[in-house]
Amino acid sequence: MSQTITPELRAWIVQQAQAGCTPESVLAAMRRAGWDEDVALAAMEETLQAHVAALPSAPPAPPRPFLDLEGSPRALDAGDRIVPVIATLRRPRLAVLANVLSEEECEALIALAEPRLRRSRTVQTSTGGEELNADRTSDGMFFRRGETPLIQRIEARLSRLVHWPVENGEGLQVLRYRPGAQYKPHYDYFDPAAPGTARITARGGQRVATLVMYLNEPARGGATTFPDVGLEVLPQRGCAVFFAYDRPDPATLTLHGGAPVLEGEKWVATKWLREGEFTP
Numbered sequence: 001m002s003q004t005i006t007p008e009l010r011a012w013i014v015q016q017a018q019a020g021c022t023p024e025s026v027l028a029a030m031r032r033a034g035w036d037e038d039v040a041l042a043a044m045e046e047t048l049q050a051h052v053a054a055l056p057s058a059p060p061a062p063p064r065p066f067l068d069l070e071g072s073p074r075a076l077d078a079g080d081r082i083v084p085v086i087a088t089l090r091r092p093r094l095a096v097l098a099n100v101l102s103e104e105e106c107e108a109l110i111a112l113a114e115p116r117l118r119r120s121r122t123v124q125t126s127t128g129g130e131e132l133n134a135d136r137t138s139d140g141m142f143f144r145r146g147e148t149p150l151i152q153r154i155e156a157r158l159s160r161l162v163h164w165p166v167e168n169g170e171g172l173q174v175l176r177y178r179p180g181a182q183y184k185p186h187y188d189y190f191d192p193a194a195p196g197t198a199r200i201t202a203r204g205g206q207r208v209a210t211l212v213m214y215l216n217e218p219a220r221g222g223a224t225t226f227p228d229v230g231l232e233v234l235p236q237r238g239c240a241v242f243f244a245y246d247r248p249d250p251a252t253l254t255l256h257g258g259a260p261v262l263e264g265e266k267w268v269a270t271k272w273l274r275e276g277e278f279t280p
């Protein structure tokens with residue numbers, strides 16, 4: 001018989017493989033049909049390789065904000081500051097950082113924000129608007145991106161730290177929690193199933209990472225909690241917690257909240273990072 005590999009033979013080999021036949025049984029069937037073992041083997045290998053190569057491959061994962069923790073560095077270079085790494089987690093993808101802001105920067109952010117505070121609103125995925133939220137009893141305000149030289153300097157630093165363009169960040173948000181105030185556990189990404197999410201993500205896409213920076217230290221309470229992993233990050237002035245979520249899914253374990261402040265005030269600055277360029 002002819003020992004050429006015809007399109008019909010290729011199709012038959014692929015069919016056998018898809019039906020779950022072992023290579024040995026396919027080879028045996030070809031030999032019974034009169035094929036030389038060497039030719040049959042070569043035909044199978046060539047056919048299956050070509051078939052696999054033609055399958056659509058998974059698209060590459062899109063880039064995300066990240067801290068360069070490769071090789072377990074003790075500190076990261078944020079351009080104008082060295083940022084010590086205090087602790088890291090893989091799941092959720094999270095790190096506690098020190099020295100992200102100087103004392104003077106923390107004081108300046110508080111002083112600039114205080115006169116502009118109002119009761120915090122939460123982006124409402126049910127409508128795409130903003131609403132008062134009983135789960136969130138802090139007062140807050142947003143700086144515009146690049147609003148002052150101080151804000152510009154901090155934004156450039158954070159951008160370098162997390163390898164993400166300044167343009168993909170929302171304006172810096174400052175929150176003040178008085179005694180009893182809290183932010184109940186929530187996800188920072190927008191619920192993909194909620195009707196208002198499309199409207200919110202039309203500008204800049206999903207949120208993909210958060211940096212919460214502590215501007216002061218309440219006497220008691222006010223930790224940032226991650227209930228899925230039993231982690232509490234205590235506010236220390238100038239320190240921060242970074243966490244990233246590569247998709248809007250609880251499996252990222254990024255559920256978190258601001259525990260009630262028990263004594264004193266808690267001030268934080270939050271930077272939310274979007275997938276794409278965020279135009280307010």
Ligand SMILES: O=C(O)CCC(=O)C(=O)O
Binds near residue numbers: 188212224268
């Ligand atoms: O205040 C905190 O510790 C957490 C703040 C927070 O979750 C947020 O701003 O999204």
Ligand SMILES: [Fe+2]
Binds near residue numbers: 186187188210256
């Ligand atoms: Fe949050």
